[in-house]
Amino acid sequence: MSPGAEELTMLGANNNVLPLIPRSTIELEFKNITCTVNSIVMSKLQLETKQILKGVSGCFKPGLTAIMGPSGAGKTTLLNILAGYSTRGAKGEISVNGNCACASKAAGRGGARYIRQQDDLRVHLTVYEAMSLAAALKLADFRASDRKEKVYEILALLGLSATAQTLCRDLSGGQKRRLAVALELLSDPSLLFLDEPTTGLDSSASASLITLLNNLARGGRTLVATIHQPSALLFEKIDTVYCLEEGRTLYSGPRASLIPALASAGLTCPPYHNPADFLMEVASGEYSVDLIKAAQMMTQFKPEPEGNGSWERHIPTIPALPGPLDFSSTLKPSSIGITNRDYKNKKISKNIYRPSGLLRQTGILLYRNYLMTTRNYSLFLYRVAAHVVIALVFGYLYLGVGSEADSVLGNYVYLYGSMLLVVYTGKMSVTLSFPLEMDILKGEYFNRWYNLGPYIVSTLAVELPFQMISCVSYVVLSYWLTENPLEPTRATLFLATIVATSLCAQAWGYFIGSTTPTRIAVFIGPVLACLFSVFGFCLALVDTPYSFRWLHHISYFRAGFHVAVHSVYGFNRTRMHCSKEYCHYITPKTFLKEMDMENIDIGGNMALVLSTAVLMHVLTAAVLWYRLNKR
Numbered sequence: 001m002s003p004g005a006e007e008l009t010m011l012g013a014n015n016n017v018l019p020l021i022p023r024s025t026i027e028l029e030f031k032n033i034t035c036t037v038n039s040i041v042m043s044k045l046q047l048e049t050k051q052i053l054k055g056v057s058g059c060f061k062p063g064l065t066a067i068m069g070p071s072g073a074g075k076t077t078l079l080n081i082l083a084g085y086s087t088r089g090a091k092g093e094i095s096v097n098g099n100c101a102c103a104s105k106a107a108g109r110g111g112a113r114y115i116r117q118q119d120d121l122r123v124h125l126t127v128y129e130a131m132s133l134a135a136a137l138k139l140a141d142f143r144a145s146d147r148k149e150k151v152y153e154i155l156a157l158l159g160l161s162a163t164a165q166t167l168c169r170d171l172s173g174g175q176k177r178r179l180a181v182a183l184e185l186l187s188d189p190s191l192l193f194l195d196e197p198t199t200g201l202d203s204s205a206s207a208s209l210i211t212l213l214n215n216l217a218r219g220g221r222t223l224v225a226t227i228h229q230p231s232a233l234l235f236e237k238i239d240t241v242y243c244l245e246e247g248r249t250l251y252s253g254p255r256a257s258l259i260p261a262l263a264s265a266g267l268t269c270p271p272y273h274n275p276a277d278f279l280m281e282v283a284s285g286e287y288s289v290d291l292i293k294a295a296q297m298m299t300q301f302k303p304e305p306e307g308n309g310s311w312e313r314h315i316p317t318i319p320a321l322p323g324p325l326d327f328s329s330t331l332k333p334s335s336i337g338i339t340n341r342d343y344k345n346k347k348i349s350k351n352i353y354r355p356s357g358l359l360r361q362t363g364i365l366l367y368r369n370y371l372m373t374t375r376n377y378s379l380f381l382y383r384v385a386a387h388v389v390i391a392l393v394f395g396y397l398y399l400g401v402g403s404e405a406d407s408v409l410g411n412y413v414y415l416y417g418s419m420l421l422v423v424y425t426g427k428m429s430v431t432l433s434f435p436l437e438m439d440i441l442k443g444e445y446f447n448r449w450y451n452l453g454p455y456i457v458s459t460l461a462v463e464l465p466f467q468m469i470s471c472v473s474y475v476v477l478s479y480w481l482t483e484n485p486l487e488p489t490r491a492t493l494f495l496a497t498i499v500a501t502s503l504c505a506q507a508w509g510y511f512i513g514s515t516t517p518t519r520i521a522v523f524i525g526p527v528l529a530c531l532f533s534v535f536g537f538c539l540a541l542v543d544t545p546y547s548f549r550w551l552h553h554i555s556y557f558r559a560g561f562h563v564a565v566h567s568v569y570g571f572n573r574t575r576m577h578c579s580k581e582y583c584h585y586i587t588p589k590t591f592l593k594e595m596d597m598e599n600i601d602i603g604g605n606m607a608l609v610l611s612t613a614v615l616m617h618v619l620t621a622a623v624l625w626y627r628l629n630k631r
């Protein structure tokens with residue numbers, strides 16, 4: 001049996017797991033939604049305004065709705081607006097169970113969840129770990145045993161029980177998509193948006209996923225998914241079709257009424273033709289008809305009333321929700337993991353899907369980071385190994401330069417090189433990796449897994465020690481090989497300066513990584529490091545033009561470097577050993593004087609390095625908050 005067929009059978013077997021229990025339902029209505037964006041046309045070097053959505057309206061009821069249409073018709077844009085994920089340039093009205101909102105504000109927040117096209121999974125966790133950690137974050141009021149039970153039930157429901165101990169990175173495409181759905185089902189949303197859930201899956205995996213979505217819809221959930229071109233078999237599982245063409249609504253209504261509606265507009269589907277294919281051909285303009293007129297005619301088409309066997313009649317409708325669009329107040333437990341009796345007996349508080357508090361979130365995220373790091377420890381080992389190798393190379397190239405008066409300039413270059421190394425490794429490791437992390441963060445944050453504060457604390461709690469250990473391994477080895485003074489005060493100050501400067505560069509790296517796309521960050525990071533490194537090393541303050549002196553004063557690199565040099569040659573270091581007849585820098589003070597570093601304010605410089613690090617972390621947090629909340 002093929003894997004896809006196996007998945008299908010498992011889901012089929014699980015059909016009974018989805019009993020139709022009373023739940024609050026969501027009816028999402030939108031009117032006259034427009035979306036206009038401005039973009040720069042590079043060939044003409046001018047700003048162009050483009051209307052992606054041209055006043056679309058519709059209503060999504062409990063059941064599975066497929067948003068269809070040719071590529072570029074505006075499906076993802078509409079989904080983003082309805083979900084509240086991205087509402088830039090959007091206007092119009094959206095109402096949920098009768099409560100209105102403006103489309104430019106997040107419409108789908110609250111109890112709605114959004115599963116994006118890319119698989120936002122933590123690849124180094126097993127399926128069970130991913131689920132249980134998400135459950136710990138989302139279900140604060142559950143007992144550990146109830147959470148575990150719920151996790152296993154959802155895994156069984158989605159046919160993922162057999163993969164519970166598999167790492168997420170080893171899952172097939174279809175399994176990844178189902179896990180993404182499973183993670184969001186933990187909080188049992190009544191409204192779920194999915195962007196192209198079947199893209200990239202083979203026909204059997206697509207079938208198993210759509211069957212699953214269809215089953216979930218039977219539980220009274222409102223599921224809205226953009227789907228490209230479903231097969232005839234899959235199309236049968238869709239309750240409502242919403243078709244777009246060039247930003248306009250072509251058809252909106254029950255799937256069963258599609259063919260009669262098209263026929264009412266003079267578009268007859270050939271016999272044995274897949275209705276979904278026919279709809280796509282019409283929407284792509286393959287039939288020479290006026291699509292605006294056809295859409296109007298289809299709007300006037302009145303479908304036959306649904307038969308008594310419709311599953312929708314079983315779903316109780318609820319009165320308009322209190323308060324503006326907070327779906328969370330409408331969520332009630334499904335049968336997954338909680339029995340109705342438990343609920344009625346008030347064993348579990350009414351607000352059962354309360355997320356964890358900030359402290360608990362921090363603890364869970366820390367544990368998650370610990371798990372991911374231990375699974376991916378090679379990255380850490382490579383990082384430390386790289387520092388050790390460079391320490392050996394530098395130590396060999398500058399062997400013994402620290403104790404000789406004749407090689408003071410050589411040691412000066414070693415000190416500069418060391419500073420440059422820790423600044424680059426501290427900065428670039430996060431500058432390049434953070435934009436990738438940003439994608440997953442966006443998804444998890446949007447779906448309300450955790451707050452930003454716990455995320456930042458737990459991320460830094462792993463990254464900071466990583467960089468500190470790397471720096472220490474470099475300094476200990478190279479400092480000893482270059483025979484720099486081993487007096488505890490000097491050595492400790494040197495080590496502290498190197499570590500602090502590296503952590504400051506890392507803070508800069510987070511800031512650059514969170515504000516700029518990777519392709520820009522790769523050169524902005526090094527350019528800034530180079531610029532700051534010039535001051536105080538090649539360029540003394542007296543030689544710096546007035547207009548650039550502020551850079552000298554704010555350069556954390558310069559501050560760290562000056563303290564590092566001073567820790568080696570300052571503090572009244574006695575005359576050095578000279579193996580030649582004449583050594584110009586036999587008295588270290590002479591060297592500091594010539595380098596304009598005689599009177600260094602150690603405390604002030606260290607304060608500059610540390611305060612820059614704190615400032616950059618605060619700015620990064622502010623930028624992240626803005627990017628995650630501004631839609």
Ligand SMILES: Nc1ncnc2c1ncn2[C@@H]1O[C@H](COP(=O)(O)OP(=O)(O)OP(=O)(O)O)[C@@H](O)[C@H]1O
Nearest residue numbers: 037038039050052070071072073074075076077078
């Ligand atoms: N920020 C933007 N700036 C300029 N054009 C945009 C922007 N976002 C979307 N578009 C354009 O709007 C149109 C609709 O995009 P959208 O992604 O919604 O289409 P789609 O129907 O989901 O397409 P596909 O099925 O290929 O994913 C496309 O032509 C796209 O290039």
